Amino acid sequence: MSNAEATLPPASMPAGKHHYRTCPRSGLQFERQAERLMLANAVAAVVFLLIGGILAIGIVLTRWPAVHWLEAHTFYQVLTAHGLDMLVFWIIFFEVAVLYFCSSTLLRCRIATPKIAWLAFALMVIGAIVNNVAVYQGGSSVMMTSYVPMMAAPSFYLGLILFAVGALIAVFVFFGTLVVARRDRTYQGSVPLVTFGAITAAIIAVFTIASGAAILIPTWLLSINLIEAVDPLIYRTIWWAFGHSSQQINVAAHISIWYLVAAVVFGARPMSERVSRGAFLLYILFLQLASAHHLLADPGMSTEWKVVNTSYFMYFAVLASMIHGLTIPGAMEVAQRQKGYTRGLFEWLRKAPWGNPVFSGVFISLVGFGFLGGISGVMMGTEQLNMIIHNTIYVPGHFHATVVVGTTLSFMALTYYLIPTLFRREMINPGLARIQPYLFGLSMYFFCLVMMGAGTLGVARRHWDMAFSGAAHAYEWPGAAYLMMGMVGIGGIAAIVGGAIYIYITVGSLLWGKRLESGNQSHAPTPIPPTAPAAVVQNYGSLGFAAPGTFVLAMVFLVAFVLYYFVNWKYLSTVWGLS
Amino acid sequence: MSAILPPSERLWWKHPLDRVEGTWIAIAFVWCLIMFFMMVFWHIYGKQNLSTETYKTTPEAFAEKAQAMVDKYTVRTETDMQTPVVAPPAGSDVYMLARLWAFWPILELEKGQTYRLHLTAMDYNHGFSLQPNNINIQMVPGYEHVVTVTPNQSGTYSVVCNEFCGLGHHMMVGRIYVNDGEQVDVER
Numbered sequence: 144m145s146n147a148e149a150t151l152p153p154a155s156m157p158a159g160k161h162h163y164r165t166c167p168r169s170g171l172q173f174e175r176q177a178e179r180l181m182l183a184n185a186v187a188a189v190v191f192l193l194i195g196g197i198l199a200i201g202i203v204l205t206r207w208p209a210v211h212w213l214e215a216h217t218f219y220q221v222l223t224a225h226g227l228d229m230l231v232f233w234i235i236f237f238e239v240a241v242l243y244f245c246s247s248t249l250l251r252c253r254i255a256t257p258k259i260a261w262l263a264f265a266l267m268v269i270g271a272i273v274n275n276v277a278v279y280q281g282g283s284s285v286m287m288t289s290y291v292p293m294m295a296a297p298s299f300y301l302g303l304i305l306f307a308v309g310a311l312i313a314v315f316v317f318f319g320t321l322v323v324a325r326r327d328r329t330y331q332g333s334v335p336l337v338t339f340g341a342i343t344a345a346i347i348a349v350f351t352i353a354s355g356a357a358i359l360i361p362t363w364l365l366s367i368n369l370i371e372a373v374d375p376l377i378y379r380t381i382w383w384a385f386g387h388s389s390q391q392i393n394v395a396a397h398i399s400i401w402y403l404v405a406a407v408v409f410g411a412r413p414m415s416e417r418v419s420r421g422a423f424l425l426y427i428l429f430l431q432l433a434s435a436h437h438l439l440a441d442p443g444m445s446t447e448w449k450v451v452n453t454s455y456f457m458y459f460a461v462l463a464s465m466i467h468g469l470t471i472p473g474a475m476e477v478a479q480r481q482k483g484y485t486r487g488l489f490e491w492l493r494k495a496p497w498g499n500p501v502f503s504g505v506f507i508s509l510v511g512f513g514f515l516g517g518i519s520g521v522m523m524g525t526e527q528l529n530m531i532i533h534n535t536i537y538v539p540g541h542f543h544a545t546v547v548v549g550t551t552l553s554f555m556a557l558t559y560y561l562i563p564t565l566f567r568r569e570m571i572n573p574g575l576a577r578i579q580p581y582l583f584g585l586s587m588y589f590f591c592l593v594m595m596g597a598g599t600l601g602v603a604r605r606h607w608d609m610a611f612s613g614a615a616h617a618y619e620w621p622g623a624a625y626l627m628m629g630m631v632g633i634g635g636i637a638a639i640v641g642g643a644i645y646i647y648i649t650v651g652s653l654l655w656g657k658r659l660e661s662g663n664q665s666h667a668p669t670p671i672p673p674t675a676p677a678a679v680v681q682n683y684g685s686l687g688f689a690a691p692g693t694f695v696l697a698m699v700f701l702v703a704f705v706l707y708y709f710v711n712w713k714y715l716s717t718v719w720g721l722s
Numbered sequence: 723m724s725a726i727l728p729p730s731e732r733l734w735w736k737h738p739l740d741r742v743e744g745t746w747i748a749i750a751f752v753w754c755l756i757m758f759f760m761m762v763f764w765h766i767y768g769k770q771n772l773s774t775e776t777y778k779t780t781p782e783a784f785a786e787k788a789q790a791m792v793d794k795y796t797v798r799t800e801t802d803m804q805t806p807v808v809a810p811p812a813g814s815d816v817y818m819l820a821r822l823w824a825f826w827p828i829l830e831l832e833k834g835q836t837y838r839l840h841l842t843a844m845d846y847n848h849g850f851s852l853q854p855n856n857i858n859i860q861m862v863p864g865y866e867h868v869v870t871v872t873p874n875q876s877g878t879y880s881v882v883c884n885e886f887c888g889l890g891h892h893m894m895v896g897r898i899y900v901n902d903g904e905q906v907d908v909e910r
Contacts, residue, residue, distance in 0.1 A: 292846060293888070333728055335724075336725040336726075374864065375864055406724035414742070415739055416737060417736075443774070443862075446771075454761065457755065458755075459754070461750075461754055465753075466750065469742070469746045474725075521757065525757070525760070527770055530859070534851065534884040534885055535856070535884065601851060601858075604884065607891065607892045613890075614894070615802075618895050620853075621854070674730040689741075689742055704753070720770065720873075721769075721871055722870045
């Protein structure tokens with residue numbers, strides 16, 4: 144793509160015109176407003192990751208029985224803030240940046256209504272701060288779930304509502320940007336698969352935020368005494384349509400990032416657009432039903448309701464995740480084999496760039512999300528098996544595998560890609576970056592496993608003292624539970640160190656990293672040239688078994704899944720009869 | 723040519739599937755169906771299914787019913803809070819309420835007998851976590867959940883609250899005793 148006006152000085156640009164640059168390192172085209180918005184949202188995200196990470200120290204050092212550091216009231220306060228800062232603020236700020244990237248950057252167009260996008264950002268920042276302040280003032284240690292009738296300060300809910308409104312506006316800016324790209328014809332045919340995944344995330348986000356509003360607004364009105372009561376069971380039902388669905392935004396977003404990284408690291412192309420997009424479509428149709436997982440141990444809902452919803456209507460969303468889990472490494476394998484790494488089943492994997500944190504982060508994320516997060520999620524979401532898991536520390540073990548290993552680690556890997564491209568900085572300390580995904584990812588694996596182990600023994604989540612000091616009746620957990628909670632402490636501290644290294648590298652690169660050149664500038668977007676179907680890649684698909692190594696790995700996964708599934712049924716069959 | 727560019731074929735949905743993908747989708751789908759029908763199967767043949775029998779209630783109404791049971795079947799009291807230990811007849815309706823920060827009363831059941839256990843929370847949400855058995859049921863204020871339980875082993879069980887309910891949450895431990903069928907009214 145030659146660009147005649149590339150070297151024009153910015154001064155000659157008429158006011159209000161758009162500015163585009165093409166990154167010389169990645170070939171990506173960034174529009175200036177979109178770029179600034181992505182930067183602002185990503186930086187806000189990292190700030191909340193930092194706060195949430197500091198809070199995590201208090202949690203793991205309190206749940207580590209030998210340390211038992213914080214007082215009860217501080218512990219619950221810190222736990223509330225940690226949940227909100229990580230699950231809501233860090234992740235959604237970053238997701239807004241990802242949405243802008245997947246629309247404006249990948250489709251090479253300007254961002255729609257940048258001023259409104261800044262308004263969204265401002266609302267999100269104000270909301271996040273108001274909510275955090277409410278928690279630190281005390282009086283709002285109600286956990287992230289804030290189940291009524293336990294009430295927080297009105298500003299706690301107000302902060303969340305402001306944040307949600309901001310996020311919803313940002314999602315609509317994303318949709319608007321898709322319209323801009325279509326109208327300006329910056330691409331031809333269908334949107335890229337990664338953008339399709341982002342659209343999935345955005346559609347889920349609209350449903351999620353609407354549910355959040357539907358329950359948090361009445362609860363806020365209750366907190367300022369404008370309404371009389373909010374039914375506790377209705378609260379739980381609707382809150383989880385927000386609380387669980389927000390994690391489904393993450394799934395759609397981080398799986399899009401996996402496809403993106405497969406594309407930029409390997410030049411991999413989806414094995415089949417039809418299959419991958421079909422799997423995203425299954426998410427749109429069925430993933431939301433998963434909020435039923437949280438209500439399986441509740442009174443009120445019928446068995447049929449529980450079975451149909453908890454299984455995402457016959458596990459169609461699990462099917463979708465199992466498809467992505469095959470097609471992403473499968474696409475990497477095909478790309479590697481085309482480069483000549485064809486020996487045996489696994490040469491393609493051995494010769495993968497394990498020293499590149501963009502790849503290693505995503506691969507550790509993918510494997511951990513599937514084996515630890517995915518399998519444990521299905522266990523908890525099985526109607527009857529839920530009874531031996533509900534509200535034990537198995538639950539945080541599961542969601543740290545999905546949200547930390549899955550989402551957070553993917554976002555970290557993507558950040559390493561964005562530092563030279565979006566941030567235009569040379570990464571400081573690449574040696575440290577090389578080990579970061581291993582330290583963070585593998586210590587989180589360990590952390591999740593021992594948490595699930597302790598949960599299998601019954602240890603409660605959100606619980607300050609497993610020794611029950613001061614209780615009228617004594618209960619002593621088995622020694623193994625104490626041992627595993629100690630290991631939760633050790634694994635947690637190791638993961639926090641890994642997280643700190645990520646923040647150091649990201650913030651350090653932004654502040655002190657060598658500036659890199661911006662690349663060619665222009666006033667008009669350079670449309671994506673239509674790609675002629677290449678004969679070489681065209682024909683796999685009909686060739687036969689294009690990714691045998693990945694297939695073997697998938698079968699290993701399936702065997703682990705089936706065995707663990709029936710082990711849990713066996714365990715269930717030994718408990719009291721219930722009917 | 724990659725996931726970050728528009729599909730190179732305009733009619734991408736006509737692209738044939740690789741056999742790796744097709745085979746995996748078929749296997750995964752069968753597994754999904756097995757998991758789905760396993761839940762249904764367990765409802766028919768399994769012995770651990772959570773009842774959905776639920777009534778709206780109020781703390782006063784529930785406390786009254788629990789008090790009636792306590793008045794009738796208390797065998798002794800325990801702890802300095804004089805918590806009644808109630809031994810209701812097999813097959814009867816038994817009540818356990820959760821409040822800040824205790825489960826009340828203590829139940830004494832018999833192994834192999836079936837009871838209709840009524841659960842509710844009087845103030846905030848609480849969690850009924852039977853240990854070391856590890857059965858976990860949510861207790862929601864305003865709702866009376868009737869769970870049919872059949873203890874399959876004798877011994878001393880603890881009920882741990884596993885839903886956060888405030889500063890005294892960790893002190894909230896209740897008791898259920900399960901006696902062997904033959905020796906009724908053992909001295910403790």
